[in-house]
């Protein structure tokens with residue numbers, strides 16, 4: 001597979017993590033560029049490697065094989081208009097990581113024939129352990145598909161989905177998901193403090209417990225129910241806690257929260273169309 005020239009439009013958190021992963025995986029810096037109106041963000045990217053940077057989106061997109069849209073949904077329309085003619089000229093693959101920006105709304109600004117991949121990554125991409133779901137339009141060829149998979153694969157696992165609407169559910173699960181785990185950890189720390197622990201001790205123990213649990217969930221091939229069973233001694237402390245969670249409706253609470261996230265993704269798609 002030839003090395004594609006990749007242009008990032010938007011040089012914020014997600015661009016930084018994906019670009020950093022590409023450099024670490026051996027992608028040559030000379031084939032990477034980025035644009036952002038704010039020089040400070042560009043400087044942070046240049047600290048990762050000698051990439052070309054621009055304050056003009058069209059200049060960054062000129063001649064690129066892949067253009068990655070890593071801006072907030074609210075500025076997407078402006079960014080799409082800026083890159084449209086460069087994308088058409090070069091038959092570039094456009095990858096959008098923005099929540100709630102549909103293929104249709106991108107096509108309206110880029111043209112119907114544009115090869116588009118919509119992607120939903122997550123912030124653990126910063127550490128190379130992200131989870132990204134990808135959806136490709138019919139215009140995306142096999143080589144472009146392989147490029148998209150290699151780019152997001154540089155910062156974690158990649159799953160293809162075969163319907164665009166699945167991305168709303170993915171956003172609710174893994175896109176927003178890291179925040180759910182952080183919230184649970186915050187509440188565990190607060191509860192530990194209520195039970196008499198110092199905040200520092202509670203924080204250290206909660207963080208390491210999350211790390212240990214996550215590694216057990218991912219690294220072994222034991223299913224989650226069995227892993228939970230192994231912690232739960234009959235009539236013991238874990239059973240008391242889990243019964244309390246179940247009685248409080250934890251499963252419904254999580255399902256309602258994820259439904260709210262998925263509905264918000266669909267609503268953003270309508271607002272930003």
Ligand SMILES: NC(=O)C1=CN([C@@H]2O[C@H](COP(=O)(O)OP(=O)(O)OC[C@H]3O[C@@H](n4cnc5c(N)ncnc54)[C@H](OP(=O)(O)O)[C@@H]3O)[C@@H](O)[C@H]2O)C=CC1
Pocket residue numbers: 009010011012013014015035036037038041057070071072073075078079097098099120121122123175
């Ligand atoms: N954060 C997350 O957990 C996830 C985010 N996403 C999606 O990723 C996208 C980027 O998010 P994130 O990296 O967190 O956001 P950031 O705000 O960190 O990055 C966006 C960058 O784009 C810059 N920018 C603003 N206007 C323009 C413009 N017209 N042209 C080019 N660049 C511009 C911003 O500058 P300034 O900040 O100064 O405005 C900022 O540096 C969003 O669409 C989001 O939906 C997807 C999955 C997970």
Ligand SMILES: O=C(O)[C@@H]1CCC=N1
Pocket residue numbers: 099171175176
């Ligand atoms: O909260 C958001 O809208 C973005 C998308 C997924 C994570 N952050």
